Amino acid sequence: MQLNDQRRPSACTSILIGKKASLDGSIMIGRNEDSKASWPKHFVVHPHEDFKEDQQYVSKDNGFSTALPKVRQRYTATPEWTTKYGLFEEDGINEHNVAMSATESAYSNDTVLAADPFVPDGIQEEAMVTVVLPYVTTAREGVARLGQLLEEHGTTESNGILFADEQEAWYMETAAGHQWVAQRIPDDSYAVVANQLAIQTIDFDDPDNFMFTANLENFVRDHQLNPDPDGFNFRHIFGTRGESDETYNTPRVWIGQKLFNPEIEQSPIDEELPFIRQASRLLSVNDAEDFLSNHYEGTPYDPTGNDTVNRHRFRPISLAKTQESHILQLRPQMPKALVGVQWLAMGVAAQSNYVPFYTAITDTPTAYKRGQATYTPTSAYWIYKLASTLWDAHYRHFAKDYQQTRTNLRAQLGALLAASDVAAQKLSTTDQIAFLTTANAKAAKTALTAYQTLTSQLVTHSTDFSPLNFTTDDNL
Template sequence: MVQTEPFSACTSILIGKNATVDGSVIIGRNEDSRPAWPKNFVVHPAVTHDTPQVFKSQDNDFSMPLPANAAKYTATPEWTTKYGLFEEDGINEYGVAMSATESTYANTRVLAADPLEKNGIGEEAMITVTLPYIKSAREGVKRLGTIVATYGTDESNGILFADKDEAWYFETGSGHYWVAQRIPDDSYAVIANQMAIQEIDFADPDNFMWHPGIQDFVKEHVLNPGRQGFNFRKIFGTANQMDTYYNLPRVWYGQKMFNPAVEQSVGSYELPFLRQADDLLSVDDAKAFLSSHYQGTEYDPIGNGDEADRKRFRPVSLATTQESHILQLRQFAQPELSGIHWLAMGVAAQSVYVPFYAGILSTPAAYQASDVVSYQAESAYWVYKQAGVMVDSHYREFGGQLSDLQKDLNQKFGQAVIEADNVGRELDGVELSAYLTKISTAQAELGLKKYRELTADLITKATAFSPLKYKQDLNL
């Protein structure tokens, strides 16, 4: 298939509830495509239709019937629908979170046996046809699995699901075959554009799900290179130079962050899918990983290593990130209060994660303003992107100022969440949704205000860096 839509090459993280400091289930991902490809953030209200509904893709000829009832959900669609919707991530009214997709690569052996479907479901449609129609993470895996098996897929991808009890990682390995694994409650996973799931235990349906015909498919086409077991990564995935330089280093760095005592080679093909972190993890740890660029190593693009090392590996956070999200499901009874959609517009390393409660009724106008690909001053995406562009030009001079602002906003956002949680526990229904909308909007507006002020200050200071300058010798 000729690819006309923006190519996505993301990085993901999933954390089980017993691996976090507060019992949250956390999933997150950097949506990476192009250096300038704006995103919006919206809330779709719940809808009940009187007539049968059909989804029709604007990217290919994929179509499928939809249920009459669609739940409310948040989403981050693109500035244009020309290439499809690409809603990418969100939390629905039942407290289910979904992020789609982590682009992966299948090997030619399996694609010869089960090619990708030109008009199958793709990344652009997955959120739209799945998230409004599920009431648990497990139900999300089953629904998407049925869709992939029935209609096929035009890409190989990884998809993240979560509710306040479970996190699941779902992978498509060819045109129709897929597997999914529940992240153990005490574990985490970091994934970077590579088939990640390893051994499948077909005797454990509580923790694994799969296409019902996948074992027969692999056996019939003699695809398993292992002497025993069923290692999905080795059967369906790749092991090549792109993995060595583009994918594996990001997984290595994430595991280095959370298990610093474990010695691993940066290019090892044996990096495990799952690990138990040395310490309990938090949203801040997820933010740190998704914002990372090999800090503390010779591979940091803005560090002190030699030029070759600084350009050797693809970092987690980079200029092509459109938005970065962390979907947090806390142990609250009300799904409106339990879920927080942390959203950083633009490059995660240069942006800030704004907390939007799952119960919000709307998003600020600035988060819905992008309707062209070029710069728009009123767009939230461009507010954060513009600040990053200014810092890029003079990172050593401006980087500290950006970091100080990020720390200040992170603290303020954290305080706002603590206060909102305390108030929200005493509210319900429309009153709770209205309150959470007010609080989330206030945090979003604070972030925009502070980043606009930062940009104005950096532009003023940057005037001193013009090459068209001259210092007169007073002795002349």
Template sequence: MSQYQNYSACTSILIGKNASIDGSTIIGRNEDCKATWPKHFIVHQHKEYQDVQEFKSNDNKFKIKLPKIQYKYTATPEWTDKYGKFEEDGINEYGVAMSATESAYANSHVLGYDPLVKDGIGEEAMVTVVLPYIKSARQGVTRLGEIISKYGTCESNGILFSDNKEVWYLETGSGHHWVAMRIPDDCYAVVSNQISIRKVNFNDKNNFMWSKGIQDFVKDNHLNPDLNGEFNFRHIFGTHNLTDVYYNNPRVWYGQKMFTPEIKQQPESHDLPFIRKASRLLSIDDAKSFLSSHYQGTPYDPIGNGSKEDKTKYRPVSLAKTQEAHVLQIRPKMPHEIAGIHWLAMGVAAQSVFVPFFAGINDTLNEYKKGKLEYNPKSAYWIFKLVGVLVDPHYLQLNDPLKNTQEKLNINMRQFILKVDSEYNHQEDLSKYLTKMCNKNAKNVLKEYQRLAYQLISISTDFSKLNYKQDLNL
């Protein structure tokens, strides 16, 4: 089994179209695993096979027959497929976005009746066997749900789907049972390594989907602890322990504090709602800011002014073990090629920058397809990661150069999006144009981060422990 199995990781955000400032649907997640574990960014081309294809997992013995037609999609696979592909996130040619997965934990009582399946589908395979074969977010839920029900799953997870109309969140609660909820158009949700969906309305098939027989499974095995008999998926299938108190709940609290600050809540509370309405319309920058956050403005910021105990009390959203962070934006009333933007921050989001790639691209820079465990100055992952490594020992002294570069690039990338939006209608070969423009923009970002690294190295030369304030006249 993979290196992921016993590691609690990731933080997610989902935003409905009427909750966003421009009508976009937005899903995003930090992929957290190890402090050093490079990712690549690639485009899988549309393919049509004469024979049925079969997927075989390198992580376990899971295998499945695949449709003959594979749609084009973006993905961020591992630097090695020894433990599986872990493609994690992407947008396909039909404007469907998917992010898999948000690690979650089912309780042992439920798992006693429906254990996880050792050779069932896991995180490493989900994007690969679902995203290239769906034409809507709802179809994504249906396809993945059917696979879980038939083959079982080897882990508990949350999976994000979106298209230009809907945002869906699917959670697995046991070996074969799952539920999915459509995020209301005027709401958002933040998720942090725990089963989060609460009340399930089985009379509302437009906004809820579920595994066949889940109600009978819960009833026959006496699994519902609520006195009112309400079917609360989190209460029935989820956990309620100290890991939630210190590791999970505070991240949800901080996200809701960012977007709905007028509601006062406690960071350790088990009663934080899954769905919230923001006090304002949310932008793509809000999603990126959340995924880059570490409790700024509170005593719990690891690089803030709180006490030593407070600064290490809660697990932050953005942390050193983030491999990549992504925000998948689907804009309204535009062709799929231009509507979808795969915003990708390699390494730690707080120290990196989200680079936009339109879904219609045919390829990515060579730098985004390189990078192994050993540092490589020509790898996009390592170019961003190096800046983080340099900043970490002297965060307060080096934070200003980092923030200045991030602000400059964020302004430039907004200008880049506006330029492409104004020009794409005049292109004979849209995919070729988008590939050229996105790779040119990404190349410029990498150059700026390389310059930033050089600057940080120069400044850091004066931080030696062997330093001494000397009289320059001697």
């Protein structure tokens, strides 16, 4: 994601998984929202509303303004703790089971930006979920609506945006002021993205799998932007290359593809890693979690490891600056109210747990709507952050206990979701909504209780680590 001057510029990591690439036929999109080590997020649901008057969106961040439809669908979101700098709702699922995550920050090269500069009051990350997700009924509609807004208003930044519904997943990229392209993720494939323009070859004659700015080919030709003698590689034309990418971006794509295709030998600094891959096995929600929680475990590049030469060589996927991490799962085999599950890990993914939340609900758990800039013991965000901060103080000493809590809780939450699925399907549609809202509260309580217990253990066991200790007789 990208932020205004009041907040630290940031960078995220994303994953998209097609329905035939997943273990249970689900489509999944997910992302780490990275910004600051201390910047709380909330989890909310906006109800369906039919307005009598025309609606207007005006950004508190940069003044971007656009008209909105009178009908706003129900949708979930993870906004900032404060609206002072804008909403930054980031991710959610609407009542038609369309999922959206925005955005994956990217970078365009100077040559492209000279031809089509960014627009200071154009649409940007802060507004995208809010002005798109409540107003579309399919992933493809989401791409089209955002594309129209980009062409009409321009954008302030280069980004990647993830869309999915029960049938397909799309990855969309903005590059320069008004240029964009989107590619459908093949059903049998996955993609991982890390702050680069990722889409490669575009087939302009394949509308089923590609969408783009109407004049994209002409724009590139008229401004002589294509560095390749043949073909149209969006990444080559609009993206960046160099040492920064090889340190910051490509290694995260490399580790993701290493997780899902361990049989393929690749270099972590290879700038031609493919955008689309077919995994060597079917992927589950747990696999997506493990990717978004990864910090190069099992390699010399793990910042918690012993290799003092390489452990800070590459930027890891999971790091202290993550505000929240999410996986938006769409399960087409389920009844409509049970299709969308928003797996949400507050704080650092590697030091938190993904809690499954149904999205056909009327409210979210109270603790997930709390949390300000300073620590609050009743805030879900701060409960997870407190445990991770205590672990950081004695990382290796507490690693085993912490990981055991995470492993046990993952299994417990999975079992709760499975049991709720069975129980909900025995209810009427009206009763399902109330039941799912209650089920979310139970899942949240289970996870928060586990972390509060863990925190108690960490505090208790940390009491003897004081630098004021002195080796003495036990009685002294």
